[in-house]
Amino acid sequence: MRPAAERFAGHRQALAAKVLAAGVKHHKTLEAIATVPRHAFLDAGMHPQAYEDTALPIGHSQTISKPSVVARMIEILHKPRHKLGKVLEIGTGCGYQAAVLSLLAEEVYSIERIRPLHDLARAKLRPFRINNLRLIYGDGILGLPQAAPFDAIILAAAGLGIPDALLDQLAIGGRLVAPVAKNEKEQQLIMVERMSSQRYERTVLDEVFFVPLQSGLV
Ligand code: SAH
Numbered sequence: 001m002r003p004a005a006e007r008f009a010g011h012r013q014a015l016a017a018k019v020l021a022a023g024v025k026h027h028k029t030l031e032a033i034a035t036v037p038r039h040a041f042l043d044a045g046m047h048p049q050a051y052e053d054t055a056l057p058i059g060h061s062q063t064i065s066k067p068s069v070v071a072r073m074i075e076i077l078h079k080p081r082h083k084l085g086k087v088l089e090i091g092t093g094c095g096y097q098a099a100v101l102s103l104l105a106e107e108v109y110s111i112e113r114i115r116p117l118h119d120l121a122r123a124k125l126r127p128f129r130i131n132n133l134r135l136i137y138g139d140g141i142l143g144l145p146q147a148a149p150f151d152a153i154i155l156a157a158a159g160l161g162i163p164d165a166l167l168d169q170l171a172i173g174g175r176l177v178a179p180v181a182k183n184e185k186e187q188q189l190i191m192v193e194r195m196s197s198q199r200y201e202r203t204v205l206d207e208v209f210f211v212p213l214q215s216g217l218v
Pocket of ligand 1: 064098138140141156214
């Protein structure tokens with residue numbers, strides 16, 4: 001990835017420090033947070049807030065996720081002493097998390113269901129010339145069978161459960177991390193590890209707040 005404008009270098013380091021303070025320990029993930037210029041994924045009006053550890057609006061009633069939550073989810077995807085191989089992201093949004101993942105994984109596929117956001121992410125990501133990232137306009141609930149199986153799957157939007165297609169497309173030994181709605185107000189981060197073709201182990205983690213996972217294309 002091309003270095004960001006130097007005037008933001010200190011901001012990126014400071015954001016990584018906030019993510020560390022929020023409890024994320026995985027060194028390479030912290031390094032990636034310190035590398036990706038988050039302001040480049042936001043409108044100019046949002047630049048003053050770009051390096052705060054908060055979610056921010058990106059249009060179409062969607063948000064760029066909170067950096068410490070992005071980092072926490074990516075940390076969870078990493079099995080001890082394993083590099084990330086092929087990763088599927090559901091919910092590209094403006095492309096920030098996809099850019100972070102591209103620094104940590106061999107290959108990244110990212111799906112977005114809102115056409116203008118898919119186009120926005122493409123435009124925001126173009127200057128970085130990331131060659132291990134593919135953006136797909138589609139319904140992530142269906143996954144991406146043509147590129148499966150995935151070593152890791154990450155959902156940036158909360159459904160009522162985890163879509164079956166995504167569980168099917170997870171490689172054996174792979175991990176999936178997703179926010180899942182408990183009711184209208186509460187969501188939990190869930191990690192699923194595929195132990196064999198039929199056996200999945202589920203771990204309930206933190207309370208979180210994400211935009212909803214919706215079906216169909218816009
Ligand atoms: N990854 C983003 C977060 C974007 S917010 C980041 O870097 O901050 C979550 C995104 O999920 C929204 O853009 C929303 O449109 C998208 N989304 C919701 N349901 C989806 C689905 N079924 N398929 C693909 N994208 C979906």
